[in-house]
Amino acid sequence: MGRRGQDYNRKTLENSNFMTQWSGYFGLILQGALVTIELTLMGSVLALIMAFLAGLGRLSRFFAIRALATAYIEFFRGTSIFVQLFWAYFVLPFVGISLTPLQAGVLALGLNVGAYGAEVVRGAIQSIGREQYEACIAVNLGRWQAMRHVILPQALLVMLPTFGNNAIELLKATAVVSLISLTDLTFQAQVVRSQTGNTLVPFTTILVIYFALALIISWGVRSLERRMARGLDGVRV
Amino acid sequence: MSAPIIKIDAISKSFGTFKVLDGLSMQVMPREKLALIGPSGSGKTTILRILMTLERIDSGHIQIDGEQLYHMERNGQLLPADERHLARMRQKIGMVFQLFNLFPHKSVIDNVTLAPILTKGMPRAAAEKRAMELLDMVGMADKAKAMPAQLSGGQKQRVAIARALALQPRIMLFDEVTSALDPELVEEVLNVLWRLCSETDMTMLLVTHEMGFAHDFADRVLFFDRGKIVEEGKPDEIFRNPKQERTQAFLKKIIAAGHRV
Ligand SMILES: Nc1ncnc2c1ncn2[C@@H]1O[C@H](COP(=O)(O)OP(=O)(O)OP(=O)(O)O)[C@@H](O)[C@H]1O
Numbered sequence: 001m002g003r004r005g006q007d008y009n010r011k012t013l014e015n016s017n018f019m020t021q022w023s024g025y026f027g028l029i030l031q032g033a034l035v036t037i038e039l040t041l042m043g044s045v046l047a048l049i050m051a052f053l054a055g056l057g058r059l060s061r062f063f064a065i066r067a068l069a070t071a072y073i074e075f076f077r078g079t080s081i082f083v084q085l086f087w088a089y090f091v092l093p094f095v096g097i098s099l100t101p102l103q104a105g106v107l108a109l110g111l112n113v114g115a116y117g118a119e120v121v122r123g124a125i126q127s128i129g130r131e132q133y134e135a136c137i138a139v140n141l142g143r144w145q146a147m148r149h150v151i152l153p154q155a156l157l158v159m160l161p162t163f164g165n166n167a168i169e170l171l172k173a174t175a176v177v178s179l180i181s182l183t184d185l186t187f188q189a190q191v192v193r194s195q196t197g198n199t200l201v202p203f204t205t206i207l208v209i210y211f212a213l214a215l216i217i218s219w220g221v222r223s224l225e226r227r228m229a230r231g232l233d234g235v236r237v
Numbered sequence: 238m239s240a241p242i243i244k245i246d247a248i249s250k251s252f253g254t255f256k257v258l259d260g261l262s263m264q265v266m267p268r269e270k271l272a273l274i275g276p277s278g279s280g281k282t283t284i285l286r287i288l289m290t291l292e293r294i295d296s297g298h299i300q301i302d303g304e305q306l307y308h309m310e311r312n313g314q315l316l317p318a319d320e321r322h323l324a325r326m327r328q329k330i331g332m333v334f335q336l337f338n339l340f341p342h343k344s345v346i347d348n349v350t351l352a353p354i355l356t357k358g359m360p361r362a363a364a365e366k367r368a369m370e371l372l373d374m375v376g377m378a379d380k381a382k383a384m385p386a387q388l389s390g391g392q393k394q395r396v397a398i399a400r401a402l403a404l405q406p407r408i409m410l411f412d413e414v415t416s417a418l419d420p421e422l423v424e425e426v427l428n429v430l431w432r433l434c435s436e437t438d439m440t441m442l443l444v445t446h447e448m449g450f451a452h453d454f455a456d457r458v459l460f461f462d463r464g465k466i467v468e469e470g471k472p473d474e475i476f477r478n479p480k481q482e483r484t485q486a487f488l489k490k491i492i493a494a495g496h497r498v
């Protein structure tokens with residue numbers, strides 16, 4: 001024993017102090033992670049719906065629908081997500097629509113990312129060759145039947161990688177909701193920082209968590225893509 | 238004499254400033270097997286595409302089975318056809334393309350059953366039973382579960398033929414259905430066409446560079462050049478004894494290129 005033993009004891013003591021002190025803060029950050037995940041999932045669902053509505057709308061036969069879809073896309077791509085969020089949270093109450101921070105966050109994120117997604121949907125649909133449309137006419141499918149059963153299933157595969165990128169963009173953009181005091185990852189990191197005075201640990205932790213979540217999204221999209229592409233390239237199924 | 242099943246009356250078609258068809262008229266009788274031959278760019282594909290409503294006409298009229306294709310009769314007036322009218326007319330017509338145009342994300346059998354289920358409301362079981370009969374006829378029954386990407390060109394084309402047949406059209410259009418195939422795969426597709434020709438009473442229009450097959454297949458051969466019918470007649474007359482200089486020159490060139498007649 002001797003000095004080395006004493007050193008060892010002192011260190012474990014410090015460690016356990018450190019652990020009890022920080023485990024509470026990690027709990028906070030974990031709660032924040034759940035909010036961020038929730039926001040990402042719900043925002044993505046809304047973004048997906050808006051992307052298909054506006055993307056198909058851009059290709060409509062009817063001018064009014066095309067104009068509406070274009071206006072939506074241009075507006076939400078042309079204005080800042082910060083301003084959109086503030087508008088949803090602080091301005092909508094003046095016209096009688098009060099949203100919770102979560103609702104405002106989902107709305108702003110979904111509409112914003114949906115506008116980018118709409119262009120992905122439109123581009124993917126237009127990338128399907130003319131001969132597929134002509135085959136549909138030759139077997140007498142209606143416009144919607146052709147879209148639903150022939151064009152969209154093929155276009156979906158084209159959309160998928162970019163949708164993955166959009167979902168990651170959405171995940172990263174969720175950080176803005178901390179500005180309307182929604183307790184997401186970024187918000188909780190700031191709480192921890194102000195309570196401990198430590199900047200390095202909380203911000204490094206959430207950096208790693210954001211990155212891990214992004215990895216999960218790209219892994220999920222890639223495996224979905226592989227599953228959907230099965231059989232299309234001549235590989236035995 | 239019965240009435241023609243296809244009656245083309247003075248149709249014109251331009252792409253931009255280029256007039257492909259200029260006042261073309263022709264008729265096809267029910268059950269007739271017609272071969273359309275002619276140099277590249279003479280408008281053969283355009284005629285088939287117009288009949289399949291893949292291309293609109295600028296002027297003129299087409300009657301299918303006694304009904305206007307691109308016009309609707311309302312109170313004795315001819316109006317431009319709407320989508321519903323076109324859909325009804327398309328039931329009578331099927332087309333097979335040079336590059337097959339199968340649906341790559343659907344299995345062989347799903348390619349064949351998709352349209353009957355969607356457009357005719359056929360129950361899936363009945364559609365699949367019928368599809369298997371057709372796949373059997375084109376020699377593709379054992380590949381029913383395969384994806385198109387796993388098939389050779391000749392196999393794809395035979396599936397495409399089964400897909401078109403599944404809708405039981407009265408008129409079938411074939412646009413150079415063997416010219417994208419490797420030489421050794423041409424035969425298997427021609428055999429299927431031959432069966433259709435001898436065993437069904439469909440009206441068939443065949444655009445081809447296979448002069449030997451056209452000779453055996455057709456009741457009548459039309460030679461096109463620059464959007465006009467230069468010469469028409471029985472296969473023997475056209476191939477053995479062409480009267481027009483342009484027909485003679487075309488056939489000479491084809492033979493020189495190694496096609497048998
Ligand atoms: N969509 C289009 N746009 C512009 N020009 C076209 C179009 N489709 C066809 N053409 C032109 O119309 C003419 C007739 O074409 P078409 O495909 O009917 O000829 P074809 O007799 O089938 O020739 P081939 O034997 O080469 O298939 C050609 O000069 C072609 O370039």
Ligand SMILES: [Mg+2]
Binds near residue numbers: 281282283412413
């Ligand atoms: Mg052609």
